[in-house]
Amino acid sequence: MKEPKVAIIISSYNQEKLVQENIRNLEKTNYKNYKIYFVDDSGNGKIAVKIAKNFPKVKIIVNAKNSGFSKSYNLGIKLVKKEYAPEWFLILNDDCELRDRNWLKNLLNFSQNKTSGGIFGCKITYPG
Numbered sequence: 001m002k003e004p005k006v007a008i009i010i011s012s013y014n015q016e017k018l019v020q021e022n023i024r025n026l027e028k029t030n031y032k033n034y035k036i037y038f039v040d041d042s043g044n045g046k047i048a049v050k051i052a053k054n055f056p057k058v059k060i061i062v063n064a065k066n067s068g069f070s071k072s073y074n075l076g077i078k079l080v081k082k083e084y085a086p087e088w089f090l091i092l093n094d095d096c097e098l099r100d101r102n103w104l105k106n107l108l109n110f111s112q113n114k115t116s117g118g119i120f121g122c123k124i125t126y127p128g
Contacts, residue, residue, distance in 0.1 A: 004086075031104040041067055043063060
């Protein structure tokens with residue numbers, strides 16, 4: 001059975017280090033049918049340039065001005081729907097740290113077995 005296509009969208013306002021750590025963690029997942037999209041919400045595109053250089057597989061979207069959380073993710077979703085047409089969207093904050101290589105498989109297995117529900121989330125823990 002083919003793995004469903006997943007679009008992972010990360011938006012950030014001037015949090016370059018966090019975004020890079022987040023993407024490095026995402027690349028360790030054992031799930032393969034996904035694309036990462038980064039929305040640079042800084043209004044100047046400086047982080048986008050660095051992300052593009054360090055992570056060439058990540059698709060970049062740059063906001064011309066700081067639009068805030070909701071508008072940035074909505075822009076990302078709108079563009080991703082046209083370009084990639086994923087079966088699932090995953091919205092990640094820029095400060096997420098994913099600790100289990102199976103996290104995406106587990107989340108999809110859980111959500112695909114539910115007959116109702118359109119939004120699913122993961123358990124959030126604080127390191128320490």
